[in-house]
Amino acid sequence: MAVSRLDLDAYLSNLLKVDQFNDYCPNGLQIEGSLTIERIVTGVTASQRLIDEAIAHNAQAILVHHGYFWKGENQAIAGIKRSRIATLLEHDINLFAYHLPLDAHETLGNNVQLANELGWNISGNLPKSLALYGRVDGMETGATLQRKLSEALDYDVQHIGEQNDEIETVAWCTGAAQDELERAIDAGVDAFVSGEISERTVHLALESGVHYFAAGHHATERGGVRALGAHLAQQFNVDVQFIDLPIPV
Incomplete structure (x- = not known):
């Protein structure tokens, strides 16, 4: 089965009550990719390692807690930021990120x-x-x-x-x-x-x-994105894979 990028974006915005939060980053679709989504990879942070895992799993979307475009950071699309975004665009992968809304959700947070x-x-x-x-x-x-x-x-x-x-x-x-x-x-x-x-x-x-x-x-912060992915798999009957890439902090 599959879900459209537009439907998934709208569903997540409503489910996580995105409009109620004044956050440090944009919540929702951050990088636009394929219109049709059959496979989603979830993880805590949209690192290059997670992007590579999404490519290996032939995913059309990545769903994370820590995405991009944080307040106060250098706005230039250069260096590591450029490399990550270029990889997503090259492989037509959507990036969805939910920060405070995913911390706070009453059942999935x-x-x-x-x-x-x-x-x-x-x-x-x-x-x-x-x-x-x-x-x-x-x-x-x-x-x-x-x-x-x-x-x-x-x-x-x-x-x-x-x-x-x-x-x-x-x-x-x-x-x-x-x-x-x-x-x-x-x-x-x-x-x-x-x-x-x-x-x-x-x-x-x-x-x-x-x-x-x-x-x-x-x-x-593994729990929220893992629970959200499981919810989406059931809601839309799509393939969702949680990829854990632990770090020492």
């Missing part, structure tokens, strides 16, 4: 998918934030939660805090959301989980007593 993977109970969002908060499944300590995150995400999770402290409540936001720790502190949760960590994050965690878990930017 990165944050919800992380909770599902760990069995956390969601209470809601932290104030003025995409971050979610809730309760862990049962009782955890710093050590057991670090281990469960590492096993679930296949990533060496960093933990800031006492290993034997009990953890009942947790807030989380995937990717580079370490500065949401301040909102987690204000909310009074026991722990905060994100993808990345910064030098300032360590001090905030230690001085506040809120445990911090850095679980990997890539590792925490």
Whole structure:
């Protein structure tokens, strides 16, 4: 079966409520390719490696969380950016990218998918934030939660805090959301989980007593695009292949 580029673009824009977000990049179709799409490759980031995988799979579309044309970057189509875009155009491959809309989606989003993977109970969002908060499944300590995150995400999770402290409540936001720790502190949760960590994050965690878990930017953001791809495969009866290309951050 196949879906048209126009229908897929419209469906995803509506499903992910793209118009509700003021993002750092355009959400939706970023590079136009074939009008007819029979095979889609999904991944976290539209790197050259992922593009090469899409070519190998004879895909007409790539769907990612991290695409191109970020605010503040050099706008020139040169160097690595030129090479990536030239490859997509040469092979008539569409590039669809969804950043904040895919973090926030109530069933397919990165944050919800992380909770599902760990069995956390969601209470809601932290104030003025995409971050979610809730309760862990049962009782955890710093050590057991670090281990469960590492096993679930296949990533060496960093933990800031006492290993034997009990953890009942947790807030989380995937990717580079370490500065949401301040909102987690204000909310009074026991722990905060994100993808990345910064030098300032360590001090905030230690001085506040809120445990911090850095679980990997890539590792925490595989869930959304993988779930979205599975949804599209069922919705349109097209071939969707998730390609995982792990990186150490």
